[in-house]
Amino acid sequence: MTVKANGSCLCKAVTFSFNIKNKHFDACHCAICRTWGGGPALTVESDGGIEFKGSEFLSTYSSSEWAERGFCSKCGSNLFYRLKDPSHNFCNFNLGTIDNHENFEFVAQIFVDAKPGNYDFANKTSMLTEQEVLAAFGFDNNKLN
Numbered sequence: 441m442t443v444k445a446n447g448s449c450l451c452k453a454v455t456f457s458f459n460i461k462n463k464h465f466d467a468c469h470c471a472i473c474r475t476w477g478g479g480p481a482l483t484v485e486s487d488g489g490i491e492f493k494g495s496e497f498l499s500t501y502s503s504s505e506w507a508e509r510g511f512c513s514k515c516g517s518n519l520f521y522r523l524k525d526p527s528h529n530f531c532n533f534n535l536g537t538i539d540n541h542e543n544f545e546f547v548a549q550i551f552v553d554a555k556p557g558n559y560d561f562a563n564k565t566s567m568l569t570e571q572e573v574l575a576a577f578g579f580d581n582n583k584l585n
């Protein structure tokens with residue numbers, strides 16, 4: 441069943457909604473996510489139906505040839521990561537920007553081989569290395585950052 445998720449940046453200039461298949465979130469431990477957000481990125485995968493309001497305040501940063509990251513240009517909240525090629529239809533929203541995210545379930549950690557040794561989540565989740573994530577997308581080298 442498709443469910444709508446709603447969210448906003450800290451200053452509420454940008455609000456959005458998107459479809460989700462389930463109330464799950466993942467953590468990405470890659471170096472780019474950690475620099476982008478100050479720690480591992482906790483994200484919820486969208487299932488299409490993405491709509492923004494206040495998009496004049498929505499900025500994107502091209503973090504690689506394949507992907508870009510969206511943020512509010514007024515308050516600086518990081519909002520999403522998406523693959524530029526629309527055929528992938530892939531966009532992850534940051535957990536903390538989503539309304540009622542406290543009842544979402546932590547299911548997976550990715551790029552676990554990129555995680556530094558000075559922190560660990562206690563949650564029991566599936567654990568995927570960079571190579572396993574890339575293989576799941578059909579990429580043969582580092583195209584997700």
Ligand SMILES: [Zn+2]
Nearest residue numbers: 449451512515
């Ligand atoms: Zn904002």
Ligand SMILES: [Zn+2]
Nearest residue numbers: 468469470473
């Ligand atoms: Zn990452």
